[in-house]
Amino acid sequence: MIEVKSISKEFISPKKYPGLKGAVKGLFSTEKVKKLAVDDISFSIADGEIVGYIGSNGAGKSTTIKMMTGILRPTRGECLIDGINPATDRMANAARIGVVFGQRTQLWWDLPLSESYTILKEIYNVSDEDYKKQLAFLNETLGLEEFFDKTVRTLSLGQRMRADLGAALIHNPKVLYLDEPTIGLDLVVKDKIREAIHEINQKYKTTVILTTHDIEDIEKLCSRIIVIDKGRKIYDGTLADLKETYGTTRKISIKTEDFPGIGKVRAALSSSLNNGNKEPVGDNELELNFNPDESRLEISFDKNHVEVSDVISSLIRIITVKDIKIQETELASIVKDIYNHNLGANGPEGGGR
Amino acid sequence: MIRHFMHTYLPFASNELKRNLAYKGAFYLFIVCDLMEVFISYYLWMAIYQSSGKGTLGGLSKNEMVVYVIMVFITSTIIMQSISRTVSRDVVKGNIAMTLIKPVDYRISLISGQVGNLIYHFIVPSLFVWIFLEVYKVTVLGEPLVSPGRAALYLISICLSFLIYVLFDFCFGMVAFFTTYIFGLSMAKEVLLSFLTGRLIPISFFPEAFRKVFEYLPFESMVYSPVMIYLGKYSVRETLFVIGRQAAWVIILYLLGSFIWKKVTNRLIVLGG
Numbered sequence: 001m002i003e004v005k006s007i008s009k010e011f012i013s014p015k016k017y018p019g020l021k022g023a024v025k026g027l028f029s030t031e032k033v034k035k036l037a038v039d040d041i042s043f044s045i046a047d048g049e050i051v052g053y054i055g056s057n058g059a060g061k062s063t064t065i066k067m068m069t070g071i072l073r074p075t076r077g078e079c080l081i082d083g084i085n086p087a088t089d090r091m092a093n094a095a096r097i098g099v100v101f102g103q104r105t106q107l108w109w110d111l112p113l114s115e116s117y118t119i120l121k122e123i124y125n126v127s128d129e130d131y132k133k134q135l136a137f138l139n140e141t142l143g144l145e146e147f148f149d150k151t152v153r154t155l156s157l158g159q160r161m162r163a164d165l166g167a168a169l170i171h172n173p174k175v176l177y178l179d180e181p182t183i184g185l186d187l188v189v190k191d192k193i194r195e196a197i198h199e200i201n202q203k204y205k206t207t208v209i210l211t212t213h214d215i216e217d218i219e220k221l222c223s224r225i226i227v228i229d230k231g232r233k234i235y236d237g238t239l240a241d242l243k244e245t246y247g248t249t250r251k252i253s254i255k256t257e258d259f260p261g262i263g264k265v266r267a268a269l270s271s272s273l274n275n276g277n278k279e280p281v282g283d284n285e286l287e288l289n290f291n292p293d294e295s296r297l298e299i300s301f302d303k304n305h306v307e308v309s310d311v312i313s314s315l316i317r318i319i320t321v322k323d324i325k326i327q328e329t330e331l332a333s334i335v336k337d338i339y340n341h342n343l344g345a346n347g348p349e350g351g352g353r
Numbered sequence: 354m355i356r357h358f359m360h361t362y363l364p365f366a367s368n369e370l371k372r373n374l375a376y377k378g379a380f381y382l383f384i385v386c387d388l389m390e391v392f393i394s395y396y397l398w399m400a401i402y403q404s405s406g407k408g409t410l411g412g413l414s415k416n417e418m419v420v421y422v423i424m425v426f427i428t429s430t431i432i433m434q435s436i437s438r439t440v441s442r443d444v445v446k447g448n449i450a451m452t453l454i455k456p457v458d459y460r461i462s463l464i465s466g467q468v469g470n471l472i473y474h475f476i477v478p479s480l481f482v483w484i485f486l487e488v489y490k491v492t493v494l495g496e497p498l499v500s501p502g503r504a505a506l507y508l509i510s511i512c513l514s515f516l517i518y519v520l521f522d523f524c525f526g527m528v529a530f531f532t533t534y535i536f537g538l539s540m541a542k543e544v545l546l547s548f549l550t551g552r553l554i555p556i557s558f559f560p561e562a563f564r565k566v567f568e569y570l571p572f573e574s575m576v577y578s579p580v581m582i583y584l585g586k587y588s589v590r591e592t593l594f595v596i597g598r599q600a601a602w603v604i605i606l607y608l609l610g611s612f613i614w615k616k617v618t619n620r621l622i623v624l625g626g
């Protein structure tokens with residue numbers, strides 16, 4: 001059980017002035033710049049959850065993770081990881097968590113991977129038996145064998161990331177913090193990492209907190225997401241809820257022959273939809289597009305105003321349908337909207353947990 | 354308890370040892386440079402003795418000065434394992450985070466790593482230079498071999514010297530947290546240390562007033578004291594006092610380091626990421 005209770009982090013750094021003159025001025029100035037990187041964030045996470053912690057660049061994700069792992073001390077507030085406060089009891093907390101910072105490595109650069117693992121085994125006081133078991137499991141899920149004897153320095157980014165994830169799991173931690181674990185990886189490796197995270201969560205009920213800029217990570221792994229922006233929490237809830245609330249646009253894409261033209265289709269569609277309908281569908285609620293190269297017609301609308309089935313049944317009567325596809329709003333575009341503050345302001349805080 | 358401690362920190366030492374073995378090429382270059390320094394120092398002192406016309410200077414005979422110069426080299430090669438550079442690099446690059454996520458004490462893990470370096474430097478080149486010195490002493494200078502008892506006291510003393518040095522250097526490295534840039538300070542420290550530890554000139558050459566001040570500083574305990582023990586310049590009681598004083602410095606610097614660390618972690622800033 002993780003409880004984050006209104007934590008804030010304020011960075012105070014000396015004010016910098018531009019140019020050489022500025023550098024000299026900076027030497028004698030005591031002016032400070034304050035930056036509130038995390039602003040009064042609270043949430044709690046139950047055991048075994050996988051939570052996506054997302055937000056645009058500089059939103060304060062890494063800063064939050066650093067406070068939760070005991071690297072940084074919160075300016076205000078506290079967090080408790082199974083009752084342990086990492087700010088005051090870093091070592092006790094560290095023994096029970098695993099951490100991957102995508103841009104760094106916790107492995108020993110100059111040693112073969114196998115030796116780094118042996119060192120970690122000693123540091124975390126893992127018994128020979130548990131180590132053997134866990135290593136076999138990690139080998140299977142992450143495919144470490146290929147490069148287990150290579151020096152860490154010589155590993156490719158994808159190999160290193162797998163190695164780092166494995167390293168964070170040697171002691172079978174209760175909580176796993178992943179700060180951009182798929183950054184810069186190819187699709188195959190990304191998938192492998194995701195599978196491994198999923199499997200570990202299933203097998204050991206490990207709690208996972210994941211920050212990422214890759215929407216697919218979220219879609220494939222997280223049942224719950226927390227969105228932060230400029231240090232403040234702006235959404236906390238399930239992925240399904242988020243989609244239900246914000247992702248109501250549907251897009252129907254139809255492959256057709258002998259297309260009669262946008263105007264004609266629109267007119268026919270409107271009259272068909274409004275036939276016996278109390279609330280008439282306005283023209284601007286349907287967005288039509290025709291791609292002549294693929295001879296594909298695309299219609300976007302809000303599913304809360306127009307029934308998907310009505311649109312389809314009407315269309316079948318208007319044009320010859322060769323193939324049909326229905327698409328939900330992509331999570332990526334929902335998230336993009338939240339980042340751009342189109343939705344965040346009046347969206348639900350959902351902080352009831 | 355102790356077993357767990359060893360389990361946790363031994364890997365840091367053995368890792369450093371292995372790293373040294375992997376990069377030995379660069380290290381040999383350093384040895385050559387350092388040995389050059391010893392030769393220069395040796396010829397300089399010989400010239401000074403020659404021109405002064407006196408048998409002893411600063412309480413050291415010409416032969417003792419030969420031993421002093423070489424033992425200072427050996428002692429500082431063994432004990433001066435800098436951690437402030439690592440501390441500042443860890444802070445500036447944010448690597449310190451990768452230690453802090455592990456259930457280990459940052460300071461002890463750094464010192465353990467330096468134990469690895471110490472062992473390596475004890476063997477290469479110190480042990481060989483030491484053997485060379487003793488052979489030289491007996492065959493050329495016609496002096497007796499160092500007694501096993503004195504050699505043992507010297508070894509105990511340099512263990513404490515090592516701890517004093519690294520604990521001091523840790524405190525010094527903490528400055529990195531406030532400046533995030535300590536290259537200049539490092540240079541100043543090196544110069545100052547070479548005076549205050551007796552590396553450049555034996556402490557006994559300094560005026561009385563200076564020596565009184567030095568007695569209240571930890572630097573003399575780093576290099577000068579163990580070398581004087583080795584030279585047999587102290588009585589039994591003095592030896593015990595000197596070693597006791599070293600132990601006291603270990604405790605004081607340890608506590609000072611803990612205090613600074615506490616202060617610093619309150620405003621610890623991990624850069625990047």
Ligand SMILES: Nc1ncnc2c1ncn2[C@@H]1O[C@H](COP(=O)(O)OP(=O)(O)OP(=O)(O)O)[C@@H](O)[C@H]1O
Pocket residue numbers: 011012013035036037055056057058059060061062063064622623624625626
């Ligand atoms: N040591 C520091 N000193 C001053 N400001 C800092 C420091 N570390 C972070 N910040 C600022 O705090 C804010 C949050 O940074 P943080 O690294 O948490 O962002 P993030 O959400 O992880 O972003 P990204 O997705 O780019 O990794 C940023 O505006 C950053 O500039």
Ligand SMILES: [Mg+2]
Pocket residue numbers: 061062063179626
């Ligand atoms: Mg980040």
